[in-house]
Amino acid sequence: MTRAIGTSPTTERQRHAAEVAAYVAAGGNEQVQRVVTAVHGLHRRLSQWYTKQLASIGLSAGEWAVISHLATVAEDHTSTPSQLAVSAAIAPSSMTHRLDRMSERGLIKREQDPANRTRILVSLTEPGWEMFQQVIRESDVVESDVLSHVPEDQRENLAALLELGIAGLDDALR
Structure with a gap:
């Protein structure tokens, strides 16, 4: 991906590609970096939405x-x-x-x-x-929209793979 010096990626996809490229250039495994960076990017964007949503209902x-x-x-x-x-x-x-x-x-x-x-x-x-129920119901709408790009027949597999990653993290931190 080519960008002008000093510019930032404009989409999350562009940011993801730029981060992966930088991590691989620094010696990271491309496959690992694609997964970890994607999970981090998804978390980052959802966190931005959650913060706005919480503020709209008067909750920090x-x-x-x-x-x-x-x-x-x-x-x-x-x-x-x-x-x-x-x-x-x-x-x-x-x-x-x-x-x-x-x-x-x-x-x-x-x-x-x-x-x-x-x-x-x-x-x-x-x-x-x-309040808990309201936040969950409103979040579920956005989270469902995010997952709409993942075919329904692949969502269970995605969840299982991410859960394996969580288990690996738990094992690594013991």
């Missing part, structure tokens, strides 16, 4: 991290502020402020742990669950 990416953690990862859909801070990779004091704002908006509730009175448990309220 940080607040979404709390809601999605409680809805999908947390055991019994409850978590401690410390666990949420670790999950979001932020300082516990920052999580406290985030939870204060979310509690004021009625998205989460904080209660004393009956088994350990010094510990606070955080869970989603009904409006918090409704």
